[in-house]
Amino acid sequence: MSSDAVDEIVDQWARERPGMPVDSIGVVARILRIAKLLTDERRRVLAELGIDNAILDLLATLRRAGSPYRLSPAEIAENCLVSGGAITQRVTRAEESGLVRSQRSASGKRTVTVELTPRGHEVIERNIEVLIGRERQLLAGMPVDDQRQLEGLLRDLLAQMSRD
DSSP states (O other): OOOOHHHHHHHHHHHHSTTSOOHHHHHHHHHHHHHHHHHHHHHHHHHHHTOOHHHHHHHHHHHHTOTTOEEOHHHHHHHHTSOHHHHHHHHHHHHHTTSEEEEEOTTSSSOEEEEEOHHHHHHHHHHHHHHHHHHHHHHTTSOHHHHHHHHHHHHHHHHHHHHO
């Protein structure tokens, strides 16, 4: 197995602070570096597509909800892991672009739902294919069995960290 820049960081800390546990650095630093590379690539692809990540996240959340592609702002916030205020801003911007519409619920209560418009549906269908295709290309150098193993390990790590 070849070494990388993270191994050098671990070695440097081990040399400079003997006795300090440095075993977490190898995992955490690589996850952070991979996250940065993925974020940068996603931003680049979305810029080419003319859509930002926040709007894509909103449209994708509504699309994944299934027909009629409608959720409450609270449900969207829960799925997107952002605040209600952030969802309000996203919905306002997406409404101005004709991608979603907000409506009062038919029950007559003060509840609001957000729904994909036909244009929003077309935008997410086209863009999500391009984005997922690029993400698949990024992983193509890793054997499928290794991808599945990594997926399981990351799922376990995320679950454990989410409980803490």
